[in-house]
Amino acid sequence: MENGPTPALIALDWGTSSLRAYLMDGSGRVLDRRSNAHGIQNLPIPGLPGFEQVFASICGEWLTLYPGLPVVAGGMVGSAQGWVEAPYVPCPADTSTLVSRAVAVDSPLGIRLLIAPGVIFDPPDANPDVMRGEEIQISGACADHPALSQRTCVVLPGTHCKWVQVSEGRIVRFATYMTGELFAVLSKHSILGRLMPADESSDSQACEAAFLDGVNAARKSLPGDLAHQIFATRTLGLTRRLPAEALKDYLSGLLIGHELVSGLAHMRDTLSSDAALLLVGEDALCGRYVRALEVLGVRPAAKLENTAPRGLFQFAVAAGLIPLASKATAP
Amino acid sequence: MENGPTPALIALDWGTSSLRAYLMDGSGRVLDRRSNAHGIQNLPIPGLPGFEQVFASICGEWLTLYPGLPVVAGGMVGSAQGWVEAPYVPCPADTSTLVSRAVAVDSPLGIRLLIAPGVIFDPPDANPDVMRGEEIQISGACADHPALSQRTCVVLPGTHCKWVQVSEGRIVRFATYMTGELFAVLSKHSILGRLMPADESSDSQACEAAFLDGVNAARKSLPGDLAHQIFATRTLGLTRRLPAEALKDYLSGLLIGHELVSGLAHMRDTLSSDAALLLVGEDALCGRYVRALEVLGVRPAAKLENTAPRGLFQFAVAAGLIPLASKATAP
Numbered sequence: 001m002e003n004g005p006t007p008a009l010i011a012l013d014w015g016t017s018s019l020r021a022y023l024m025d026g027s028g029r030v031l032d033r034r035s036n037a038h039g040i041q042n043l044p045i046p047g048l049p050g051f052e053q054v055f056a057s058i059c060g061e062w063l064t065l066y067p068g069l070p071v072v073a074g075g076m077v078g079s080a081q082g083w084v085e086a087p088y089v090p091c092p093a094d095t096s097t098l099v100s101r102a103v104a105v106d107s108p109l110g111i112r113l114l115i116a117p118g119v120i121f122d123p124p125d126a127n128p129d130v131m132r133g134e135e136i137q138i139s140g141a142c143a144d145h146p147a148l149s150q151r152t153c154v155v156l157p158g159t160h161c162k163w164v165q166v167s168e169g170r171i172v173r174f175a176t177y178m179t180g181e182l183f184a185v186l187s188k189h190s191i192l193g194r195l196m197p198a199d200e201s202s203d204s205q206a207c208e209a210a211f212l213d214g215v216n217a218a219r220k221s222l223p224g225d226l227a228h229q230i231f232a233t234r235t236l237g238l239t240r241r242l243p244a245e246a247l248k249d250y251l252s253g254l255l256i257g258h259e260l261v262s263g264l265a266h267m268r269d270t271l272s273s274d275a276a277l278l279l280v281g282e283d284a285l286c287g288r289y290v291r292a293l294e295v296l297g298v299r300p301a302a303k304l305e306n307t308a309p310r311g312l313f314q315f316a317v318a319a320g321l322i323p324l325a326s327k328a329t330a331p
Numbered sequence: 332m333e334n335g336p337t338p339a340l341i342a343l344d345w346g347t348s349s350l351r352a353y354l355m356d357g358s359g360r361v362l363d364r365r366s367n368a369h370g371i372q373n374l375p376i377p378g379l380p381g382f383e384q385v386f387a388s389i390c391g392e393w394l395t396l397y398p399g400l401p402v403v404a405g406g407m408v409g410s411a412q413g414w415v416e417a418p419y420v421p422c423p424a425d426t427s428t429l430v431s432r433a434v435a436v437d438s439p440l441g442i443r444l445l446i447a448p449g450v451i452f453d454p455p456d457a458n459p460d461v462m463r464g465e466e467i468q469i470s471g472a473c474a475d476h477p478a479l480s481q482r483t484c485v486v487l488p489g490t491h492c493k494w495v496q497v498s499e500g501r502i503v504r505f506a507t508y509m510t511g512e513l514f515a516v517l518s519k520h521s522i523l524g525r526l527m528p529a530d531e532s533s534d535s536q537a538c539e540a541a542f543l544d545g546v547n548a549a550r551k552s553l554p555g556d557l558a559h560q561i562f563a564t565r566t567l568g569l570t571r572r573l574p575a576e577a578l579k580d581y582l583s584g585l586l587i588g589h590e591l592v593s594g595l596a597h598m599r600d601t602l603s604s605d606a607a608l609l610l611v612g613e614d615a616l617c618g619r620y621v622r623a624l625e626v627l628g629v630r631p632a633a634k635l636e637n638t639a640p641r642g643l644f645q646f647a648v649a650a651g652l653i654p655l656a657s658k659a660t661a662p
Binding site: 130 | 451453458459460461491506507508509510512513516517519520521522523548549552553554555556557558559560561562563566567569570572586588589590591592593594596597
């Protein structure tokens with residue numbers, strides 16, 4: 001990289017089950033990337049020494065080559081079980097709010113990390129909700145798509161899917177849906193998984209039809225129906241109305257469908273204006289959401305993958321860690 | 332028992348995780364009982380020899396004392412993974428229907444067992460649903476409470492709760508709710524269990540209040556809300572709005588509440604007449620259902636515990652296995 005762009009930032013997306021590190025230039029371009037499975041629940045040794053060791057191992061070489069680079073981090077690394085706790089900031093919150101409540105921690109390499117806080121939505125008339133990591137992805141999505149950030153419903157599918165109302169770059173309110181975790185625990189630990197084959201081949205027409213059947217069943221559901229409807233994943237297998245390899249697609253469609261029915265209803269005020277629906281997350285999973293939304297007559301404005309590096313860069317810029325001069329060196 | 336009532340039947344309630352055996356007289360009274368953990372998924376040796384060995388071990392002594400006693404069995408022992416498969420009979424089904432499709436199997440003790448089939452509800456406009464074991468409990472409930480059996484919604488709380496419309500002793504239609512299994516997998520295998528204490532002390536006022544909070548949250552739910560609402564089990568703990576020991580009660584109230592909202596809506600036609608709502612099952616769990624139903628303004632007509640022995644007796648009577656003469660010997 002001798003004659004290439006100058007590194008200006010190390011950004012860490014440090015979640016529960018994985019750590020992704022990015023070396024970025026002053027314009028937010030990713031120059032190099034590394035990752036490992038040392039999420040905060042999977043450190044080689046527990047507690048503070050574990051965080052320090054994993055950090056040194058993933059970033060040590062970069063910091064030797066480019067001493068003094070600023071380092072920022074987001075995700076579960078700032079939780080109560082993380083390296084240092086960065087307590088939740090309340091809604092409304094934008095990138096500047098995150099910076100104002102960020103928490104610094106000194107690493108053994110002599111480098112200070114700036115860790116972004118999570119966000120809490122705590123309305124007087126409902127239960128509180130929390131996010132940690134998604135606020136960074138939203139910062140990235142807003143930066144990459146400034147037109148969308150005016151008035152958007154951002155949906156981030158995953159283990160704990162977030163439905164987030166964003167207005168002028170600020171997180172106004174949000175709701176978590178445990179759709180991904182429900183799918184995982186029901187497939188792995190409940191009777192519904194017994195008839196499902198172990199292998200992952202799920203690209204046949206029968207699987208796609210089963211997925212859409214699940215979405216349509218969700219569309220017709222009444223309040224409270226889910227615990228009944230999921231049992232069809234078993235009975236449709238028992239009666240051989242669905243092939244075994246399509247059962248998990250039926251369950252997936254049912255669970256995603258339920259989430260969409262609820263999420264769209266609760267975001268109706270936002271979406272009935274000209275606000276956009278933006279999907280952010282892993283491409284194949286977002287594709288499932290696109291197909292399920294189509295059944296419900298909704299077309300998302302865009303589908304974005306991994307906006308965390310860009311969000312961490314925005315966080316570093318807002319924290320004054322990126323010298324303006326270095327932006328000029330970007331091609 | 333030399334001068335006591337004469338044994339007339341051995342009845343086996345043989346489920347997934349346990350086996351309960353009853354020695355009964357000719358009036359259906361239980362004279363002796365035995366049980367062990369050798370449910371069909373927990374046999375000491377797999378397959379046919381396992382069933383034979385467990386049967387001989389639990390009933391051998393009775394059959395030595397009273398040779399030639401008829402033996403009946405119900406529950407998962409008649410499933411595809413059971414001793415012998417007794418295929419599902421369609422709705423409407425009563426005790427006579429079960430007898431007409433019962434399957435006999437010869438045991439190594441020279442005794443023939445009569446195994447009751449399960450029931451399938453397979454309407455043209457909805458997914459199929461199945462039960463196996465509950466049909467026997469319903470036979471017992473109808474026999475013990477003939478007035479209720481005219482027109483009843485029988486609710487059998489448990490791992491897979493059944494809502495059953497019974498008319499003149501016949502199962503007309505039913506729906507399964509995976510409420511108990513959802514509670515178990517979410518508590519044991521999801522993030523929601525992380526903040527829950529390991530011990531089982533749950534009798535404080537705070538726990539009861541949390542349970543009712545959960546029911547009330549369910550009462551206000553819109554379609555698809557469950558995957559969002561369960562996340563409050565975590566956020567109410569994180570924000571210390573609920574004590575850790577009350578979190579599982581909140582989840583329990585939410586899941587039972589969702590089931591009740593759905594079950595009552597689907598059984599509205601039945602319950603809007605003068606039909607009774609009957610709870611059958613384990614006493615503490617049925618108590619939770621009674622308290623949750625009260626929040627929804629519904630009062631069950633009765634709460635019955637373990638009607639399986641009586642149901643197996645009715646099954647044996649309908650099969651002609653109980654000589655009429657022996658009835659006269661009952662006190």
